[in-house]
Amino acid sequence: MALSTPLCDALEIEYPIVQAPIGSVTRPELAAAVSNSGGLGTLAVTWRPPDRAAEFVERTRERTDRPFAVNVVLDPEAKEVATEDHLDAVLGAGVPAVSFSFGDATPYIERVHDGGASVLVTVGSAEEAETAAAAGADVIVAQGWEAGGHVQSEVATLPLVPRVADAVDVPVVAAGGIADGRGVAAVLAAGADGAWLGTRFVATEEAAVENHYRERIVDAEETETLYSELFDIGWKGMPHRVLHNSTTEAWERAGRPTPGDRPGEGETIAEYPGGHPIVRYGDDLPMEGVEGDLDALALYAGQSSGLTDEVQPAAEVVEELVAETEARIDQLSAVVQ
Ligand SMILES: Cc1cc2nc3c(=O)[nH]c(=O)nc-3n(C[C@H](O)[C@H](O)[C@H](O)COP(=O)(O)O)c2cc1C
Known part of the structure; x- marks a missing residue:
């Protein structure tokens, strides 16, 4: 017996486990490690120029002959590159699947199919799921x-997933709050065909982050996140979930003032390796090589950080998730006498 669902058939993967697009944390080493372990690895390219996105796809293809995906965020507030330019680059480089989030994917689905790739669309409601499925999405992601990170729904995963599963006939992947095999088994029971994990994969050896960020996730309790629009410089108007830190605490102490009146607004608190400054309330995260007050940056993480207790190689995370899920489902079958 092995863990396998209709998602595995749809995407030609071995296990229904997806490494979520986790922005600049993703890189070929991470996506390939997950895909080589039988899951689906993902590269997030929204904040990368098209030639760099194509290079990431090529470098991932060099490391795995299994399917992987590229994610493109559609919200115009988040982007500097036109979606068409990203699609030309990644489809030209032969990516097997494209995931869209934070916007209506309808105008792009045919283009991706013509380019020979599958389409995954992230939604935050049953209605959005119906729209995406009607437009031809192959897989729906219910977040x-x-x-952790930017959040598309005000509905929690458990009530959202069955609603989305009832609304569409294509495989559904559940995202948000899943970090171990109990979570994977729970969303399968709720009607999903797979699980999409972000925070747990930030705490992997292959993630392109400074160690401080990994350690903060590993140390965090489930109660230590903040859902707000605080880190809005670079991407305005989209709620996100981060770990509490000196920036969130000073803002709360000041009575949650609006942009323009926030403590330390405009201050440079860190910089990228090339010297490009990062200001307080910027949407930047502590990517590998960033120097400065790392703890004051946006430490994107979900409530699942309470369940993420160790920094591990990504392959080990996939293997552990599969083994735990199988064991959990086995135990549950004994509940019915
Ligand atoms: C560091 C980080 C960056 C993220 N970047 C993206 C992104 O670029 N595109 C996207 O669609 N979702 C992004 N997300 C959301 C994830 O894809 C996923 O939905 C979320 O992490 C699931 O919840 P979990 O963190 O509890 O596993 C990000 C999440 C995190 C933690």
């Missing part, structure tokens, strides 16, 4: 409110 609940407890998720």
